[in-house]
Amino acid sequence: MRPTRGGDGASGAPSADSSTSLPAPQPLGQRIRADLEGKILSGAWPPGHRIPFEHELMAQYGCARMTVNKVIAGLVAAGLVERRRRAGSFVAQPRIHSAVLRIPDIPAEIAARGETYGYRLISRKRRTAEAAEPPGLDGQEVLDLSCLHLANGRPLALEARLISLAAVPEAADADFAATPPGSWLLRHVPWTEAEHRISAVGASAREAEALGLAKGAACLSLERRTWRAGDTVTYVRQLFRGDVYDLVARFAP
Amino acid sequence: MRPTRGGDGASGAPSADSSTSLPAPQPLGQRIRADLEGKILSGAWPPGHRIPFEHELMAQYGCARMTVNKVIAGLVAAGLVERRRRAGSFVAQPRIHSAVLRIPDIPAEIAARGETYGYRLISRKRRTAEAAEPPGLDGQEVLDLSCLHLANGRPLALEARLISLAAVPEAADADFAATPPGSWLLRHVPWTEAEHRISAVGASAREAEALGLAKGAACLSLERRTWRAGDTVTYVRQLFRGDVYDLVARFAP
DNA sequence: TAGTGGTCTAGACCACACA
DNA sequence: GTGTGGTCTAGACCACTAC
Numbered sequence: 001m002r003p004t005r006g007g008d009g010a011s012g013a014p015s016a017d018s019s020t021s022l023p024a025p026q027p028l029g030q031r032i033r034a035d036l037e038g039k040i041l042s043g044a045w046p047p048g049h050r051i052p053f054e055h056e057l058m059a060q061y062g063c064a065r066m067t068v069n070k071v072i073a074g075l076v077a078a079g080l081v082e083r084r085r086r087a088g089s090f091v092a093q094p095r096i097h098s099a100v101l102r103i104p105d106i107p108a109e110i111a112a113r114g115e116t117y118g119y120r121l122i123s124r125k126r127r128t129a130e131a132a133e134p135p136g137l138d139g140q141e142v143l144d145l146s147c148l149h150l151a152n153g154r155p156l157a158l159e160a161r162l163i164s165l166a167a168v169p170e171a172a173d174a175d176f177a178a179t180p181p182g183s184w185l186l187r188h189v190p191w192t193e194a195e196h197r198i199s200a201v202g203a204s205a206r207e208a209e210a211l212g213l214a215k216g217a218a219c220l221s222l223e224r225r226t227w228r229a230g231d232t233v234t235y236v237r238q239l240f241r242g243d244v245y246d247l248v249a250r251f252a253p
Numbered sequence: 254m255r256p257t258r259g260g261d262g263a264s265g266a267p268s269a270d271s272s273t274s275l276p277a278p279q280p281l282g283q284r285i286r287a288d289l290e291g292k293i294l295s296g297a298w299p300p301g302h303r304i305p306f307e308h309e310l311m312a313q314y315g316c317a318r319m320t321v322n323k324v325i326a327g328l329v330a331a332g333l334v335e336r337r338r339r340a341g342s343f344v345a346q347p348r349i350h351s352a353v354l355r356i357p358d359i360p361a362e363i364a365a366r367g368e369t370y371g372y373r374l375i376s377r378k379r380r381t382a383e384a385a386e387p388p389g390l391d392g393q394e395v396l397d398l399s400c401l402h403l404a405n406g407r408p409l410a411l412e413a414r415l416i417s418l419a420a421v422p423e424a425a426d427a428d429f430a431a432t433p434p435g436s437w438l439l440r441h442v443p444w445t446e447a448e449h450r451i452s453a454v455g456a457s458a459r460e461a462e463a464l465g466l467a468k469g470a471a472c473l474s475l476e477r478r479t480w481r482a483g484d485t486v487t488y489v490r491q492l493f494r495g496d497v498y499d500l501v502a503r504f505a506p
Numbered sequence: 507t508a509g510t511g512g513t514c515t516a517g518a519c520c521a522c523a524c525a
Numbered sequence: 526g527t528g529t530g531g532t533c534t535a536g537a538c539c540a541c542t543a544c
Contacts, residue, residue, distance in 0.1 A: 027532060042482060043442075054511070064534045069511080070323070077330050086510045086542040094444060186347075200453035200473040200495030218471035218495070220453040229295055242453035242471070280513060307530070317515045322530080339523040339529045 032061055032071045040080055040091050047093045051081065054089075105183055106149045106157060106238070118150030121177045122210075129162065136225075136232045141165045143172065145181050148210060149238075155211045156245060161236040168233060182236065185226075189233055197223040198247065203239070211241050218242035285314055285324045293333055293344050300346045304334065307342075358436055359402045359410060359491070371403030374430045375463075382415060389478075389485045394418045396425065398434050401463060402491075408464045409498060414489040421486060435489065438479075442486055450476040451500065456492070464494050471495035 039045040052060065057068040072089055075081040083089045110117040125144040129137040143163040149156050161181050163171045167189075174184055202216040211219070220240040226233045292298040305313065310321040325342055328334040336342045363370040378397040382390040396416040402409050414434050416424045420442075427437050455469040464472070473493040479486045 029532070053509090064536085066319070066514095066535085067533060069513090070326075070532090072511090073323075074330065077327065083511065084542080085512080085540075086508090086544090088510070094439065195501065198451060198473070198500040199498070200471040200493075202471045202495075216469065216471075218453040218455045218469075220451070220473075240453075242455075245452070247451040248448065282513070306528090308528095317517085319516085319533095320514060322532090323513090325530090336530065337523085338521075338531080339527090341529070 028061065028063055029067055029071050032057065032063075032068060033074060036071065036075060037080065040075075045091050047091050049091045050088045051091065105180075105186065106159075107180060107183060110149070110151045110156070113151070115151040116153070118153060119178075119180050120148045120150065122146040122148060124176060126165070126172070133162070137162060137164055137235065145176055147176070147180065149180070151244075156241060158207055158210050158239045159236060161234060163234045164232055167228060167231050181234075185234060189226075189228065193227045195225045197221075199223075200242070201239075207239055211239070213241060213243075220245055220247070222247075281314065281316055282320055282324050285310065285316075285321060286327060289324065289328060290333065293328075298344050300344050302344045303341045304344065358433075358439065359412075360433060360436060363402070363404045363409070366404070368404040369406070371406060372431075372433050373401045373403065375399040375401060377429060379418070379425070386415070390415060390417055390488065398429055400429070400433065402433070404497075409494060411460055411463050411492045412489060414487060416487045417485055420481060420484050434487075438487060442479075442481065444479045444481050444486055446480040448478045450474075452476075453495070454492075460492055464492070466494060466496075473498055473500070475500075 036051065039051075045051060051072075054065050054068050054072070057063075058065050061068070072081060072083070076083060080092055081089055082092045107117045107119075123144075123146045127142065127144055129140050129142045131138045141164075143161075143165060145159075145161045145163070147159050147161075149159065159180075159182075163181065163185070165172055168185070170188060171181075171184075174181075174188075176184065199221045201219055201221050203211060203213050203219050205215045207213075207219070208215045208217060213219070219242045222238045222240065223236070224238075225235050289304065292304075298304060304325075307318050307321050307325070310324075311318050314321070325334060325336070329336060333345055334342055335345045360370045360372075376397075376399045380395065380397055382393050382395045384391045394417075396414075396418060398412075398414045398416070400412050400414075402412065412433075412435075416434065416438070418425055421438070423441060424434075424437075427434075427441075429437065452474045454472055454474050456464060456466050456472050458468045460466075460472070461468045461470060464470075466472070472495045475491045475493065476489070477491075478488050
């Protein structure tokens, strides 16, 4: 026995037939993972196809069941595979349904575009949220902020934000005249859940003026509610000029 | 030794002291996972905090290292934890930057809302894509489809789609008069990558007429390019009525 | 009822990063 | 060196479920 990698026996023959002189420097699990992913993503194993049983893969790769089990568990976590007891493991139906949407901090986004970020605080009020307002902040004391994000000196987005002072008391002392509230919150508040709503709306007269647009011009509205342990931390509505801002999501299963 | 769950020793006493008559029906790994997640999501362990070493968790839960290793690997896959050799494992910085955006099939989306789905094929042409067109289909033969999605009989979205006949030759024979191309493709074509672009635009005269809107009305534009192994499979632009359609993304780190 | 995945163990050797 | 995570093993018992 010449333990190639593992603790004792099994040798784990990295590749039963290393036809082209591959010393297989890659961990065996990763090689199995790459093999299975390749079969699935190339379409060789279409959705619904039953992948080999764990004991078959064990024999095929000459490894322990734990090894293939961990690999398949990873594929399940990645949404590529579904498992059913007694029946086997199957290639999952691809779900274009979900995509990873990058919603960067606006300052970071603008910097990434190579433009100069500008920020202006429009108003800052401390008040009690009313029942009719969108987030679940009824009756709570909130900080009500309005601000403008600029790229290369031109208005890009108008932001209206409520911060719960019950959830984030430190916000009362923060200097939002210099720091955008989004950036400040990202650094100061842990959160457990967020909901985004993306829609297209025509700018109101007031909004159009702030953004330098004509009334009714198409804008992208991004609303976000953030919770921590069931309590609403903040609600924000960002209104982007439709002519200069897109959201892009790149997704690989 | 009374092997409660594990193979041989360790006993793994599901709950060393079942003071309240809890038989701990939950697998130990899931309990550890829930404990660690709770600490992270509640903010008790803020971003950057070092979580206990594997050998510490082993001792704390009285289990094998493989068990805690698998748990932490899962947290890494979920983006909650980062690991550095020799240094330890750390709570990852939360990234609001990315959210899981559900982009369902339009028929499924409408059905989920409790409305009746309707579909109308507007045009179907077979032609050669020109160089100036958005996707990377220059010079390829494509199927050029235009169709309308309706909810409760009212127009909801206008769809323009190109399907590469090189990548999907079967599409030439598909009956898109009855089946929306998106649903057909989901069932027939594996894919490896997709890119979405979401923007707000004012409807053109032609688009406004198809959707029953006034010219210039704000619409949500969803563009999607889908690849398989580097080749563009399909490009689609769906134009939703801004007044009746939102995209919602719910996200937990 | 038989066979699948679900979970767990008590070790082991290795690579790597830091002191 | 020293200690961390990275990976792997050769078993084991259990729960569920399709047949």
